[in-house]
Amino acid sequence: MATYQEIFEHNRKWVAARTAEDPDFFEKLAKDQEPDYLYIGCSDSRVPANEIMGLEPGDVFVHRNVGNLVLNTDLNAQTVIDYAVNYLHVKHVIVCGHYNCGAVRAAMVPQDMGLLNPWLRNIRDVYRMHYDELQAIADETTRYQRLVELNVQEQCFNVIKTATVQKSYLDNNYPIVHGWVFDLHRGYLVDLNIDFEAVLKEVQKLYDLHS
Numbered sequence: 001m002a003t004y005q006e007i008f009e010h011n012r013k014w015v016a017a018r019t020a021e022d023p024d025f026f027e028k029l030a031k032d033q034e035p036d037y038l039y040i041g042c043s044d045s046r047v048p049a050n051e052i053m054g055l056e057p058g059d060v061f062v063h064r065n066v067g068n069l070v071l072n073t074d075l076n077a078q079t080v081i082d083y084a085v086n087y088l089h090v091k092h093v094i095v096c097g098h099y100n101c102g103a104v105r106a107a108m109v110p111q112d113m114g115l116l117n118p119w120l121r122n123i124r125d126v127y128r129m130h131y132d133e134l135q136a137i138a139d140e141t142t143r144y145q146r147l148v149e150l151n152v153q154e155q156c157f158n159v160i161k162t163a164t165v166q167k168s169y170l171d172n173n174y175p176i177v178h179g180w181v182f183d184l185h186r187g188y189l190v191d192l193n194i195d196f197e198a199v200l201k202e203v204q205k206l207y208d209l210h211s
């Protein structure tokens with residue numbers, strides 16, 4: 001673990017290495033951002049967005065919170081989506097959860113978590129929506145992993161429920177919304193292969209906001 005002072009040493013070394021590779025690196029970086037991806041993930045320190053995707057500064061617009069939730073009353077998440085879609089014109093929106101997620105684990109335990117209660121309730125709601133499927137899984141770890149996946153799926157639906165995404169997709173054919181899970185044990189990203197067109201059609205039965 002690095003000490004506080006070491007972070008600044010690391011930073012200076014990083015600047016030196018980047019500049020050695022490309023003397024104009026920071027000049028280019030300062031010009032503008034044109035990321036193709038919006039990544040919405042968990043705040044968990046073990047899931048660094050750029051690093052697991054092998055992407056450089058400038059490549060991905062990032063929003064992280066506890067449990068990678070996309071709530072319609074969360075002005076922060078909604079602002080990020082609006083800005084990324086309408087101003088940065090991202091081509092892909094990714095919701096990325098991860099196995100061993102403390103937020104999902106906490107939501108599976110019947111316990112008063114104080115201030116976290118209203119936030120975690122959204123994950124408990126995902127459990128309730130998929131109660132029969134989850135209760136049918138005898139092994140607790142498997143059930144926990146499945147809830148991680150279902151939470152990602154529901155948050156993808158929440159992204160697709162926004163007028164911003166629906167309007168942009170109908171006008172421009174982007175962004176496409178994807179659901180991923182980062183497998184902490186092995187380091188791999190798992191694509192849940194959410195059928196964006198099918199989900200959009202399903203969502204628009206009740207949440208059609210494009211006109």
Ligand code: CO
Nearest residue numbers: 042044101102
């Ligand atoms: Co997490």
